[in-house]
Amino acid sequence: MLVHKAAITAHNETHYAQHAKALAALKDRIADPERVIKLVQEFQVAIPSWALGTGGTRFGRFPGGGEPRSLEEKIEDVALLHRLNQGSGAISLHIPWDIPSNPKAIRELASSHGLRFDAVNSNTFQDQPGQAHSYKFGSLQHLNEQVRRQAIEHNMEVIRHGEALGSQALTVWLSDGSCFPGQLNFRKAFQRTLESLQEIYAALPKDWKMFVEYKAFEPNFYSMTVGDWGQSYLYASKLGPQAYTLVDLGHHLPNANIEQIVSLLLMEGKLAGFHFNDSKYGDDDLTVGSINPYQLFLIFNELVEGMDARGMNHAADLGWMIDASHNVKDPLEDLLQSVEAIRLAYAQALLVDQAALRQAQENNDVAAAQEILQEVYRTDLRPLVAEARLRSGGALRPLDLFREAGVRKALIAQRGYHAHTTGL
C-alpha cells in the first residue's frame, strides 16, 4: 500500500504549526467555523473510474505511466486519494469500460478502503467489439427498433452491475442527435428516446434514481436529443419521480448561467447532481475550479440556499461526481486538486450570510448583495478545508505529500508504462 497512515501523521506533524496559526487567524474572522469543518468532513466527491489514467484528445494520447491496469488497481488509486484527502469516498463506473468480473470481491475491496459506488454510467455512444447493431445514427432514438432494444438492454445490464456493487443510480448520457439540418425529425426522435427511457426506467430498482445527463453539442453538432436542461427536465418529468436532471458543468453553451439552472432544478426537486469539471470553450473537461472558480462558488451558493430551503442533506441527497480528463497533468494530482476546489467552493457557500443576502435582495440593494458574496469568496478558506481533512485522518497538504512520497514513481515501478486502453 502506498502512503501509509504513519506517513500521513509524519507529514501532518511537519505542517501542523503553520496550519494551526492560519486556522486560528481565520477562525477569528468567520462565524461558526466548527459547523463548516463538520459539513466539509461529511462532503464526499465520487471519482470517475475513467479519469484515473491520462486522457486523450482526438489527436493524440501521452500516457504518463503507472496507470491502473484493472478495476482493482483503479480502486487502489481512489483509495489512495481518499487516504490523502478523506474527501473522495466514492467511485463512479462507466460500463463497459469497467466491468466488474467479480462484483462481490470488487465491492469488498472498495468497502475495505471506505469507498462506495456512486452512479453507474451506461455507454451507447460507442460501438463495442462484437456488437450486433451500430450506434452510428443514435441509440435510444434510433429508427430501427432492434438498435433501440440493444441499447435498452445494455442499460438494464448496467443496472444489474450497479446493483451487485451497491450503487443506487444510473446515469444515462446519450450522444444521440443529428449532424446536419434535415437529418432528424426532432419530435419523433424525442418520442422514441422517451419510450426507450421509459423501458429502462421501468427496470430501475425502487430505491434507485435515473440521472438524465444533457449536453449542448458533440459528437452531434447540429442537434442533441438531450441537448439542454429543458429537454432533460422534460424527459425526467415524463419518466417519473425516480428520474432527475444531471448537470455536467461543461455541457452548456458558452456563458450559460449554470447557477440559475441549478437553482430552478432544485426548486422543482429534479436536480440529480453534478459532473464537475471546468471549461473555457466547450466540453473541455478541465479541472474543476481551474478556469472559473467564481462560477463554481456561485453554483454552490445556490445549492446551499436551495437545499436548505428544501431541508435536504448536503452530502447525501445529490450526486457529487467529477467528470474530467486531460492530457498534461498527473491524473491523481489533478483529482486531488478537483476535490479541493469543490470542497473549497462548498465551504465558501456555507459561509454566505444568507439572512443579510435576503435582506439586500428585498431592498434591491445590489451593491450590498455583491459585497456579501464576494466577502466570502475573497476570504481564503483553505485552512478550514485542511482542518476538515486533518480531523478525518487525511493529509494537511495532499498534493505535497503525494509528491514527497514519490507515489507516481512507485506506481510506474509497479505497473510500468502500460497505457489504459479504455475510456476517453
Ligand code: LRH
Ligand atoms: C460526455 C460525458 C458523459 C460521459 C463522459 C465520459 O461528454 O460528460 O458524462 O459519460 O463524458
Ligand code: MN
Ligand atoms: Mn459528464
Ligand code: MN
Ligand atoms: Mn462531457
